[in-house]
Amino acid sequence: MKTRGLKRQFEGTVVSDKMDKTVIVAVERLVKHQEYKKYVRRTAKFAAHDEQNQCAVGDKVIITESRPLSRTKHWRVVNVVEKAV
Known part of the structure; x- marks a missing residue:
């Protein structure tokens, strides 16, 4: 797949796989x-395109920016780093 310019990439955990070809990644x-100068955890959820429906809840995945695929999907799953047990 060709890329145009630099795209943001994030590593996250799949929290939902109930949709067809779509996963929610936290x-x-x-x-x-x-x-207070204390470090606080912030969580963002992204809807990502999963073409082969290979991701399951708990998987660690890498997602990258893409063109808008739907109203909420602007990310694609690049690869699965670690499968859930």
Whole structure:
């Protein structure tokens, strides 16, 4: 697959696979609190395209930006890093 320019990539965990060819991926990041200087976890959920329906809940995956595929899908699953047990 050809890419145009730099695309963002995130590693996250699949939290839902109930849709056809779509998974919901939760991506965690650490953010430093302005006042208390403590690191806080922030979670963002992305709808990602899974062409072969290969992902299951609990899998660690890498997603990358893509053109809009639907109203909520702007990401694709690049590969599965670790399968859930």
